[in-house]
Amino acid sequence: MHLAGQIAWGDAPTWAGFVAAIIAAGFAAASFIKLKQxxxxxSSFIAEQRAFMAEQSATLALERQALQAAAGDRRTAQSRLVDMRSLVSRSNRVVTVTNRSNGTITNVQVKFGPYVASQIWETNSAESVVSTAPLLNPVPVVGAMRGAQFTLNGHTEATLVNNPPVLTFTDEGGVRWSVDDQGVYTELGSGT
Structure with a gap:
């Protein structure tokens, strides 16, 4: 039996162990709370970083699209300045190709279905014939603000109408283009 105020020293190590366990549990709980924080x-930082990276990816995708569009515009700019006009009569079709760009175009040819031009003449930007001798087919070079007139002779009007002209040329960037009688430009690739 223990008296009040007397310590039972046999239980003191148990009590000290109990107090130490409570203190350790307190530290463990505090550590756990700190770790959870x-x-x-x-987790919050990672979520913010993911949102930031998603925003950056979207921005980069938009910039890439803008750069690709600008590159496409630069690539097609010269080709859009090359035009083709066509006139049909009963026995011939005359196609005038004008290079309104500041650069040259090469390997210029107009085909009329399976037919090729019987005569080709150099023209100026006003589409007036300026050459004294016919040009080669395909025309090796058409300079800036110059052109060529392709004539298909000796066919019936039906043949001329049923075989519309298709212009092909290579721009200064080495890209091959096709233009049909409706004015539709088609990129054929590089050097083909």
Whole structure:
């Protein structure tokens, strides 16, 4: 039996162990709470970083699209300045190709279905014939603000109408183009 105020020294180590366990449990709980706060902070930071990276990816995708569009515009700019006009009569079709760009175009040819031009003449930007001798087919070079007139002779009007002209040429960038009688430009690739 123990008296009040007397310590039972046999139980003191048990009580000291109990107090130490409570203190250790307190430290463990505090450590766990601190660890949970750190995990929550890291999760929040990671979520913010993911949102930032998604925003950056979207921005980069838009910039890439803009750059690709600008590159496409630069690639097609010269080709859009090359035009073709066509006139049909009963026995011939005359196609005038004019290079209104500041650069040259090469390997210029107009085909009329399976037929090729019987005569080709150099023209100026006003589409007036300026050459004294016919040009080669295909025309090797058409300079800036110059052109060529392709004539298909000796066919019936039906043949001329049923075989519309198709212009092909290579721009200064080495890209091969096709233009049909409706004014539709088609990129054929590089050097083909």
């Amino acid at each position: 750190q995990v929550d902070e890291q």
